[in-house]
Amino acid sequence: MKTLKTICLVLFLMGFTSAIAQNPEKKAQKFTDNITKVLNLTAEESKGVYEIQLEKFSTAKKIRKMYADQPEIKKEKLKANGKNTYNKMKNLLGKEKMKAWNAYKKSKRN
Structure with a gap:
C-alpha cells in the first residue's frame, strides 16, 4: 500500500513539473x-x-530560477511582473475588455 502511494506521488509530481516546465512560447x-x-x-x-x-x-521563468532559494523576494518579483503585465494588457485592450476577461475568469472558477 505504501508503495502504491509513493508511485502515485511520483506520477503526480512528474505531471506537475512537466506542466510548469512548459516553455513560455x-x-x-x-x-x-x-x-x-x-x-x-x-x-x-x-x-x-x-x-x-x-x-x-x-x-517569470527567469525570476523563478534567479530567486529559487529566496521565496519572499521571488514572490515579490512575480507579483510585480503580474501587475506590469496587467497594466500592459489594460493599455492594449482597454478597461471594458479587461472587465469582460476578468468576469470570464471568475465564472470559470465557480
Missing part, C-alpha cells in the same frame, strides 16, 4: 488563443497579447 500561445476566442480579439490585439504574455512568462 507555448504558455503565451495557449493564453492568447483562449483570450482571443473569449473576447473576439482582432489579429492586431491578439498579436499584442501574445507579445505581452510571452514577456510575462519569460520573465
Whole structure:
C-alpha cells in the first residue's frame, strides 16, 4: 500500500513539473488563443497579447530560477511582473475588455 502511494506521488509530481516546465512560447500561445476566442480579439490585439504574455512568462521563468532559494523576494518579483503585465494588457485592450476577461475568469472558477 505504501508503495502504491509513493508511485502515485511520483506520477503526480512528474505531471506537475512537466506542466510548469512548459516553455513560455507555448504558455503565451495557449493564453492568447483562449483570450482571443473569449473576447473576439482582432489579429492586431491578439498579436499584442501574445507579445505581452510571452514577456510575462519569460520573465517569470527567469525570476523563478534567479530567486529559487529566496521565496519572499521571488514572490515579490512575480507579483510585480503580474501587475506590469496587467497594466500592459489594460493599455492594449482597454478597461471594458479587461472587465469582460476578468468576469470570464471568475465564472470559470465557480
